[in-house]
Amino acid sequence: MDENTAQTQDPTSGRAADPDLSALQVAVIGAGNMGGPVAATMLEAGVRPAHLRIANTSPDSSRRAAEELGATAADSREQALAQADVVVLGVKPYQILDLAAAVREQIPAGAVVISLAAGITLAQLEQALPEGAAVVRAMPNTPISVGEGAVGLMRGSAVTDAQHQQVHALFSRAGVAVDITEDQVHAFIGAAGSLAGFGFAIIEAMTEEAVRQGLTRDLADALVQQTMRGAATMLRESGVHPAVAKAGVCSPGGTTAEGYAALEREGVRAGLAAAMAAAARRSRELTAD
Ligand SMILES: NC(=O)c1ccc[n+]([C@@H]2O[C@H](COP(=O)([O-])OP(=O)(O)OC[C@H]3O[C@@H](n4cnc5c(N)ncnc54)[C@H](OP(=O)(O)O)[C@@H]3O)[C@@H](O)[C@H]2O)c1
Known part of the structure; x- marks a missing residue:
């Protein structure tokens, strides 16, 4: 140097x-x-x-x-x-x-x-x-x-x-x-390392459903990917808490509120938390081996 x-x-x-x-x-x-x-x-x-x-x-x-x-x-x-x-x-x-x-x-x-x-x-x-x-x-x-x-x-x-x-x-x-x-690396694996893979799986699942609902694959790919990217960019640029942003798009009796209720019923939040916790746990095990 x-x-x-x-x-x-x-x-x-x-x-x-x-x-x-x-x-x-x-x-x-x-x-x-x-x-x-x-x-x-x-x-x-x-x-x-x-x-x-x-x-x-x-x-x-x-x-x-x-x-x-x-x-x-x-x-x-x-x-x-x-x-x-x-x-x-x-x-x-x-x-x-x-x-x-x-x-x-x-x-x-x-x-x-x-x-x-x-x-x-x-x-x-x-x-x-x-x-x-x-x-x-x-x-x-x-x-x-x-x-x-x-x-x-x-x-x-x-x-x-x-x-x-x-x-x-x-x-x-x-x-x-x-x-x-x-000490934080295990949580990091859940929140960033393995999360990239979870992101691919979540986007794939949403794209398949968009196709099932009648969109062409090209449209489904473009809409799902752009919307997920846009949601993350909005949060990052505004600094608004995700729960506040979510409340902002849930009109009373509206489509998003209805869809969100289904999300909670199906245990998506718990499933995501379990996936991140499993990745962090596995990282601890691999470090100890
Ligand atoms: N993949 C991921 O998503 C990811 C994420 C985070 C961290 N990591 C870490 O990244 C590291 C690499 O993983 P990877 O998936 O990139 O593995 P990889 O694709 O198999 O790459 C390993 C590279 O190391 C070279 N290599 C092996 N032994 C060598 C030696 N003795 N001297 C010089 N070069 C040698 C290999 O050369 P050849 O091509 O000639 O065989 C190959 O290019 C791992 O320690 C992993 O924990 C990976």
Whole structure:
């Protein structure tokens, strides 16, 4: 990293501006289903394609991933890691501690290591890496691939304020990036990680019913997706509580009030709560394993 990546001051607000990422060197070890979108969001945030090196299990696989993402393929993990300021470990949870042990001597001193692995704690990662390593756990969901996702960031004890700000800047195009504690990650999985999957299932169910009610599939897709998106955007932009917004669209004796009563009768609220609680519970179990 050179001086260009240092924190700069936003002259218009007086607050710290996002760091300039254009000189940052990033190594992504494991650019698969999740490492790929994470690499893409970092490129969106300002990392230069020539500075984002990918190393998968083979040079061919690295080349394919790099071409797809518009990044650079490394010939080896060692080459990807040389001079990296940020190292993303995007392999499966069962592989990550072995990988960390295998590359610990190749990670440049002062680099931040970002782990995507679910269920592997900061303490486990810090133990596998050299003493004093700056480690961040990032828990992203798949909508980060369209800039509308959520990322929970857990900060290791050796991460400096400047590195912390840099990691936030790297995820600034993902949607929202929030700091969470390791205790909160299980609730985060229910409220963001697995919730993306629940969202797909809910949208699919509503679309099928719209088709059953006589709409063409194209119309059903467009109406359901746009309305769900619009409802979320309205809440976010207005700051209005969802219960107040709901009351606002339930006219006395009207269609929405009637439909809402059916929703409650069918236990949809309880079902959603149970799904989120089950995801959080499973996350706790997988961390304990
Ligand atoms: N998928 C999700 O929705 C999601 C959500 C949150 C977090 N995560 C986390 O993301 C991590 C990756 O999951 P995934 O679904 O993206 O897995 P994946 O699609 O299988 O990707 C894993 C990548 O790691 C590479 N790899 C494996 N061993 C390697 C090694 N020794 N050296 C270099 N590269 C290696 C693989 O390369 P090849 O392509 O050459 O095999 C592959 O590109 C997991 O730890 C998971 O907990 C995933």
